[in-house]
Amino acid sequence: MKIVVCIKQVPKSDSVKIDPKTNNMVRDNVEGVINPFDKNAIEEALRIKDQLGGEVILLSMGPDGYMSSLRDGLAMGADRAILLSSRAFGGADTLATGYPISQAIKKIGGVDLVLLGRQSVDADTGQVGPIVAEYLNVPQVTFAEELRFVDEHTLYGQRLLDGATQSVQVTLPAVVMVRSELNTPRYETPVNIQTSFEKPIDVWTEHDLDLDATRIGQAGSPTTVQKVYAPKREGRQTVQLSDDSATAVKELLARIRN
Amino acid sequence: MENQEKMAASMLHRMVREFTENELAPLDMEIDAQGDYPQGLFQKVIDNGLLTMTLPREYGGAGFSYDSVAKAIHLMAIGNASMAVTLEGHFKTLEQLLKYGDQRLKDEYLTSAAHRIFAFSQTESSGGSNPRGIATRAVKSGDDWIITGDKIMITNGGLAQVYCVLAKTEDDQMAVFVVDQDMPGFSFGKREDFIGLRGTPVGEIVMDHIKVPGYHLLGQIGQGLEIGNNAHDDARILMGAVLTGIMEHELQIAVDYSKQRKALDTPLYELQTIQEKISEIAIARQNTELLYQHAAQLKITGQSYAQVAAMAKSYGSRAAVRCGDMALQVLAGYGYSREYPIEHLIRDARAMEIAEGTVERMSGEIALKQVNQ
Numbered sequence A: 001m002k003i004v005v006c007i008k009q010v011p012k013s014d015s016v017k018i019d020p021k022t023n024n025m026v027r028d029n030v031e032g033v034i035n036p037f038d039k040n041a042i043e044e045a046l047r048i049k050d051q052l053g054g055e056v057i058l059l060s061m062g063p064d065g066y067m068s069s070l071r072d073g074l075a076m077g078a079d080r081a082i083l084l085s086s087r088a089f090g091g092a093d094t095l096a097t098g099y100p101i102s103q104a105i106k107k108i109g110g111v112d113l114v115l116l117g118r119q120s121v122d123a124d125t126g127q128v129g130p131i132v133a134e135y136l137n138v139p140q141v142t143f144a145e146e147l148r149f150v151d152e153h154t155l156y157g158q159r160l161l162d163g164a165t166q167s168v169q170v171t172l173p174a175v176v177m178v179r180s181e182l183n184t185p186r187y188e189t190p191v192n193i194q195t196s197f198e199k200p201i202d203v204w205t206e207h208d209l210d211l212d213a214t215r216i217g218q219a220g221s222p223t224t225v226q227k228v229y230a231p232k233r234e235g236r237q238t239v240q241l242s243d244d245s246a247t248a249v250k251e252l253l254a255r256i257r258n
Numbered sequence B: 001m002e003n004q005e006k007m008a009a010s011m012l013h014r015m016v017r018e019f020t021e022n023e024l025a026p027l028d029m030e031i032d033a034q035g036d037y038p039q040g041l042f043q044k045v046i047d048n049g050l051l052t053m054t055l056p057r058e059y060g061g062a063g064f065s066y067d068s069v070a071k072a073i074h075l076m077a078i079g080n081a082s083m084a085v086t087l088e089g090h091f092k093t094l095e096q097l098l099k100y101g102d103q104r105l106k107d108e109y110l111t112s113a114a115h116r117i118f119a120f121s122q123t124e125s126s127g128g129s130n131p132r133g134i135a136t137r138a139v140k141s142g143d144d145w146i147i148t149g150d151k152i153m154i155t156n157g158g159l160a161q162v163y164c165v166l167a168k169t170e171d172d173q174m175a176v177f178v179v180d181q182d183m184p185g186f187s188f189g190k191r192e193d194f195i196g197l198r199g200t201p202v203g204e205i206v207m208d209h210i211k212v213p214g215y216h217l218l219g220q221i222g223q224g225l226e227i228g229n230n231a232h233d234d235a236r237i238l239m240g241a242v243l244t245g246i247m248e249h250e251l252q253i254a255v256d257y258s259k260q261r262k263a264l265d266t267p268l269y270e271l272q273t274i275q276e277k278i279s280e281i282a283i284a285r286q287n288t289e290l291l292y293q294h295a296a297q298l299k300i301t302g303q304s305y306a307q308v309a310a311m312a313k314s315y316g317s318r319a320a321v322r323c324g325d326m327a328l329q330v331l332a333g334y335g336y337s338r339e340y341p342i343e344h345l346i347r348d349a350r351a352m353e354i355a356e357g358t359v360e361r362m363s364g365e366i367a368l369k370q371v372n373q
Ligand SMILES: Cc1cc2nc3c(=O)[nH]c(=O)nc-3n(C[C@H](O)[C@H](O)[C@H](O)COP(=O)(O)OP(=O)(O)OC[C@H]3O[C@@H](n4cnc5c(N)ncnc54)[C@H](O)[C@@H]3O)c2cc1C
Pocket: A006, A007, A008, A023, A024, A025, A035, A037, A038, A059, A060, A061, A062, A090, A091, A092, A093, A094, A095, A097, A101, A115, A116, A117, A118, A119, A120, A122, A123, A124, A125, A126, A127, A128, A129, A225, A228
């Protein structure tokens, strides 16, 4: 089983500051840690490897400072790591993050399973996983709280949603976004900490990937952040759309426009 | 390379801090009340590789330097001093096997040190501070030794599987042998009902004509006291670390309480009498940390460290007891209650005025060194 785990480094404290001018996060001088849900993803990958054998590869897109989080993931027991790092990737939105990540996964080759966290705790969109799945054109399971192999090629997943659970089954290769309910991440061990320095962390730039250069970085990002605020939480009625997808899309658009 | 070592050490310290906060600190009061580690806790320590910290890489260990490990012990002791002392006992013993052991012995035994505890036993009912008074005998029989005797008050006695044993030969020379609990003639005696460090098992082993192979001798015949003293020196560095952790715990409790509690309208920390106690504890904690770290630095750079190690333990143990008393006074009635951990921190710290050489014996050692310099 060849498993890629996508990890993002997030600021340690919950007190993330936003630059009022650019509306971007101030990321200088804050200690970075692995996004908590991504630790669950690493844990799950290691358990699958313990059970079925194979390789666990960590993949992250970010500046040099992300190295320390990759090292932490290696100290949990992952086999190797790849950092997508270059000025050209900077300022990416979720689409321009998911695209190079999916191209990197294609380059790694022969990947059976891609695991991600359900969302990052700093930007919080939960979009990167689904975007990667779409670019790879493989099935996806979001919000997974339980995973089990039915056979070598089939994965059963239980999704924990607001007030409901849903059971799904996907054929590999697949992309899975995990929740913290899935497992308890292991500690790094003293021996694994030492061996993490012997495991490779490869750095790939845009030149190492087969990329459309207009779709990466800030320039390649169709969205920009205008304002950050906490949404009001209002209870709304759930509406069932028609089974026929063409009709359903029309119904949906009508509701969004209203 | 140096940078890598630093990064690895800081990862180790974060790991130990997390492990302590999640797994040990929440059980601190329970461990004291029950006088033992809860079922499965020690296995967690093993499963997370904490016995491997000092063990060199070639024996399957992590090979961290002694100063990094001392800091890890310090961090663990903030949450639970008993487990920190259990590890101290293991690590100081491994140091003696590494330094004095035959290669065959090391290959056979150190490779199991990631999941088996090692202990060092000198004390007997007839010899504590004065080890020449011991009665345990080692009698040569061909290539082997036959060991008979009774050792008491061994840190990790009963939990450990491998024991370094100080014995006297027929011609009254002192020597240390490595004895395995699986050897015929080996049995465990009683566990001490000590007032502090109540998680750490401290117990007795009984050796009835145990046949020990020749290569289980550490160093040479006649080197026994030197090895025992070296074990003390290594232990005292780590005890300085444990004591720093205990004082850090005492300090946290006193500081937190002084912020919450008011004397009429004034928070306690604004009162000079309380400030004096908090500052004393902070100074003593800092001093002990500097002492144990300095001793560890001397050790890893191949300089003599016995004197500073003795200072770390001697100063630290008295300070931690005294600071516990001051912290207790900050909390006053609550400090005197078993509901707060301070009273057990004082009992924990008190053990280290005795174990690994009494403070009186260390005063002697420190003073004579000054006089003879
Ligand atoms: C207000 C605001 C300001 C921002 N400012 C900046 C900025 O200044 N600079 C900047 O670079 N970004 C910035 N972004 C964030 C950027 O758009 C997202 O971080 C990035 O696209 C990932 O989206 P996300 O964090 O929402 O991930 P989500 O979709 O919530 O993450 C889900 C999972 O995807 C994976 N994943 C996410 N990101 C990565 C990654 N980089 N590498 C590998 N795996 C990943 C992880 O497994 C994660 O658990 C900002 C976002 C917001 C909302």
